[in-house]
Amino acid sequence: MTTGQSNEGISAIGTIRDSQDKSELVGATVFFKNVKDSTRSRYSVSQFDGSFEVKQLEQAFYKMSIHSLGYKDYTQIVRVGVSGVNMGIISLERDSKMLGEIEVKGDVVPIEQKGDTILYNADAFKVNPDASTKDLVMKMPGIVVDDDGVSANGETVQQVLLDGKRFFGQDPLLSLNTIPAEVVKRVEVFDQMSEQSQLTGFNDGNTTKTLNVVTRDEKKNGIFGKLYAGYGTNELYTVGGNINSFKNDSRLTIIGMSNNVNQQNFSSEDLAGVSGGGGRGGFRGRPGQGSSGFFTGVQSGISTTNSIGTNFTDNWGKKVTFEGSYFFNQTKNNNNQQSDRETFLSTQSQYYNEEVEAATDNANHRINSRITYSINDRNKLIIRPSFSYQDNRSLTQTLGVTSNLEGEELNRTNNDYQSDNTAYNLENEVVYQHKFDKIGRSISVQTSTKLNDVSRANYYQDLEMDSVIEYQTSENVVDWQSNVTYTEPVGSTGQLSTSYQVRHQNRASNKRTYVDLNTGNNIFVRALSNEFESGYTTHSPSINFANRSFNRMFDIGLAYQYATLSNDQQFPIEGQYSKSFHSVLPTIMGRIDLPGGGDMFLRYSGSTDEPSVSQLQNVIDNSNPLFLTVGNPQLNQSYSNSLMVxxxxxxxxxxxxxxxxxxxxxxxxxxxxxxxxxxxxSVLALNIVAQRGSQLSVPVNLNGYWSVSNNTTHSASISVIESNLNTSLGLSYRRLPGRTNGIESYSNTYGANGKFAVVSHINENIDFNVYYSASGNLVKSTIQSGTNTSYLLQSIGGELNYIFWKGIVFRSDISYQQYNGINDSSDLSYTLWNMSIAKKFLKNNAGELELLVFDLLKQNQSVSQTVGAAYVEETRTQVLQQYFMVKFTYQLRKFG
Structure with a gap:
């Protein structure tokens, strides 16, 4: 970067660093105040590498002020000439009031708060030499990693950046498992604004919870990675690895894995909508597992997984930056499970017991890319195309029985269900921004398109009725939106924004049903077939005002939304439905720095949510004959108010x-x-019968939904044992409205969870943590007086990684879990103990030979609970049992 005069005026550039460890400071506010006319002042914020650029300056004297939490303010009188000014490296001194006058040797500050960004210093969290970034962040207070993904302070992390650039799209699990911990300098947690908001400076509320992994300077160039292979009892195996080639801005990563021990270090993408899952807000448990590095991503059932992927980022010249990734995964899963559901009726409960055997073959392809073209100082273009494809095939055998309180059987089903589903999703976003001569004045245009296509071929064989039903379904979605935003400065710290957004979504669904009554001939079932199309269009003008200064931010906005929802049923009976909606959508955001470090952030917003095509389509789905569903074309859009502090x-x-x-x-x-x-x-069509006790669910609009959640995390150092005490406490309440047999009711769910963990940071040769965690909920349904159900899951355990005499490594993680469920018969407790012994050898201990055992005590189990508006369900799932394995791992390290 050079100084000079451009179409945007004169610039001042520089880099801000810590005066002690020379680390770059992100989020520092740089303010240039014109000595003669304060209204002509300008400011900027330092980037990930500590650099800043203050634009649109004039030839004048300025008072430069730099403010960063935890550091002393820096001021200097600066003369800006015709060619601008290069301030070079500016070192900020740490504030003694906050950091302490006495420096303790070896003491590293683990966490810092800078604006709305939380910074974790990797040196404060000691891990073993072979650890991944996932192992590292699991030690950081407030960050939780499990099979469902990554969360930070109670919010789901949606993407991981590597030095500010996207790494394997929006798959945090894959990213964290690929990056070795030793290259990490720090981890930053923040809410990344949308592409357009980053250009305009206005936060439109469409933020993405982000982890940015900053690499060490000495690790930014080199070739490094890991290769491993293992073989065990019962013909179990694992093989895989990753190789990273970093050279300045050019970075290439290649990964791959294959195993039949249920390890899956990535997130699955369900485009076809075929994966099962818990009810909204319900607890979903998982099989017992260790959280150490050699047992990750354990799944329900028995799975064989194959995957391969690559990620590439580079700067092409001085104007173009490219970020792209491709990932393929295939999972073959065999799973047996048992479910018990209690449905609350007005006078008594109804009980459903189910046994399922399922075999699933799922494959996904994902391509993500981002191209940034800085045309010149005044114009920028961003293009973000992505493509996903899914092929899912499954065979499920189900035996289900419904009974009443007295044990009388009301109905049963015995069926085989075969499905063949394919889906693709094609998206593209284009953002263009033009900046005018006046600083803060800009215009930007954002356009996005989305194409989604799903094809399903499902075959249902009713072994009780001796019939076969064939379902052929195709769904297509075309979605596009465009937004134009204009910004205008107001004074030295204010900015006004006006925008207009238009969006249109067209959704079509064609369902055809055929039945074979054991004759060999397929008969078209008109009553279970439907052709439907829905259009949803919105127009949203809005205005926002923002004011930003050193230690505070305030943003208030108001949008008006006019929406039309049109439904067109073309078969079996033609019919058109059309509705319009008028909504006022306010937005309030504010942030203020707190005395002594830290900040408080508040956001309130109103939003709307349109019904999906499956919720609108008026056709009965009897693929599960005891739990039927049908759409409702008379649905309205919902309106939500959300407050976050x-x-x-x-x-x-x-x-x-x-x-x-x-x-x-x-x-x-x-x-x-x-x-x-x-x-x-009740007869639905031909020989298709809805049995006594079976349920038909119809989507409806009801008022009274509430959701409240609070999550608190605390971390403190225990210097005596060189460890941290990390604690977390979560409380939640949800009121879910519903209607059963015409009676409106509420399901009130009260939840709580907590964890206490002692995490070591002694050195890389000894790594341990001891923890206790508990989670549970209490469900009260208003439809049946005195109906209370609850669960409580408790876990206590510890993990140890110890390297001692001549490279011998002992690893162990043990946990005792106790589950108290719906009734006494569902209670269970078990101890899961995983252990291994290994020997490091070769130069720099690059090689390791390991003997490991999974589930030493043969007690592994799985249980989960789901809560609905008028039911609660408990599920026990097949899990992987004990095995022994010999595994070889090679660490590739070549930096410089």
């Missing part, structure tokens, strides 16, 4: 940090289900 504070003097995250959400016209329980057998 986040408080984070770090005491660097005492190595303590605390954060609190609270979210409150209400909704009117909330889309939920009305359930009707059949009192007698």
């Amino acid at each position: 986040r408080i984070a504070k770090a005491n660097t003097e005492k190595n303590r940090s605390i954060s609190n995250f609270t979210r409150i959400e209400t909704a009117s016209n909330y889309i939920t289900n009305a359930t009707y329980v059949m009192s007698t057998d």
Whole structure:
């Protein structure tokens, strides 16, 4: 970067660093105040590499002020000439009031708060030499990693950046498992604004919870990675690895894995909508597993996984930056499970017991890319295309029985279900921005398109009725939107923004059903077939005002949305439905720095949510004959109010940090289900019967939805044992409206979870943590007086990685889990113990030969609970049992 005069005026550039460890400071505010006319002042914020650029300056004297939390303010009188000014490297001194006058040798500040960004210093969290970044961040207070993904302070992390650039799209698990911990300098957690908001400076509320992994300077160039292979009892195996080639801005990563021990270090993408899952807000457990590095991503059932992928980023010249990735994964899963569901009726409960054997073959392809073209100082273009494809095939055998409180059998099903599903998703986003001569004045245009296509061929064989039903379904979605935003400066710290957004979504669904009554001939079933098309269009003008200064930010906005929802049923009976909606969507955001470090952030917003095509299409789906569904073309869009408050504070003097995250959400016209329980057998079509006790669910709009959650995390140093004490506490309440047999009711769910963990940071040769965690909920349904159900899951355990005499490594993780469920018969407890012994050898201990055992005590189990508006369900799932394995691992390290 050079100084000079451009079409944007004169610039001042520089780099801000810590005066002690020379680390780059991100989020520091650089303010240039014109000595003669303060209204002509300018400011900027330092980037990931500590660099800043203050634009649109004039030939004049300025008072430069730099402010960064935890550091002393820096001021200097600067003369800006015709060619601008290069301030070079500016070192900020740490504030003694916050950091302490006495420096303790070897003491590293683990957490810092800078603006709305939380910074974790990797040197404060000691891990073993072979650890991944996933192992590293699991030690950081407030960050949780499990099979469902990654969360930070109660919020789901949606993407991981590597030195500010995207790494394997939006798959945090894959990213963290690929990056070795030893290259990490720090981890930054923040809310990344949308592409257009980053250009305009206005936060439109469309933020992405992001982890940015900053690499060490000495590790930015080199070839490094890991290769491994193992073989065990019962013909179990694992093989895989990753290779990274970094050379300045050019970075290439190649990964791959194959195993039949249920290891899956990535997130799956369900385009076809075929994966099962828990009810909204319900607890979903998982098989017991260790959290150490050699047992990751354990799944329900028995899975064989194959995957391969690559990620590439580079700067092409001075104007173009490219970020791209490709990833393929295939999973073959065999799973047996048992489910018990209690449905609450007005007078008594109804019980459903189910046994399922399922075999699934799923394959995904994902391509993500981002191209940034800085045309010149005044114009920038960003293009983000992506493509995903899924092929899913499954065979499921189900035996289900419904009974009443007295044990009388109401109905049963015995069926085989075969499905063949394919889907693709093609998306592209284009953002263009033009900056005018006046600083803060800009215009930007954002356009995005999305094409989604799903094809399903499903075959249902009813072994009770001796018939075969064939379902042929095709769904197509075309979605596009465009937004134009204009910004205008107001004074020295204010900015006004006006925008207009238009969006149109066209959704079509064609369902054809055929039945074979054991004659060999398929008969078209008109009553279970439907052709439907829905269009949803919105127009949204908005205006926002923002004011930003050193230690605070305030943003208030108001949008008006006009929406039309048109439904066109073309078969079996033609019919058109059209509705329009008028909504006012306010937005309020504010952030203020707290005394002594930390900040408080608040965001309130109103939003709408349109019904999906499956919720609108008026056709009965009897693929599960005891739980039928049908759409409702009369649905309205829902309206939600959301309030989020986040408080984070770090005491660097005492190595303590605390954060609190609270979210409150209400909704009117909330889309939920009305359930009707059949009192007698009912004929749907031909030989297709809805049995007595079976349920028909119809989506409806109801008011009264509430959701409140609070999550608090705290970390403190225990210097005596060179460890950290990490604690977390979560509380939640959800009121879910529903309707059963015409009676409206609420399912009130009260939840709580907590964890206490002692995590070591002694050195890389000894790594341990000891923890206790508990989670549970209490469900009260208003439809049946005195109906309470609850669960409590408790876990206590520890992990150890110890390297001692001549490279011998002992690893162990053990956990005792106790589950108390719906009734006494569902209670269970078990101990899962994984252990290994290994020997490091070769130059720099690059090689390791390991003997490991999974589930030493043969007690591994799995249980989960799901909560709905008028039911609670408990599921036990098949899991992988004990095995022994010999494994060889080679660490590739060549830096410089």
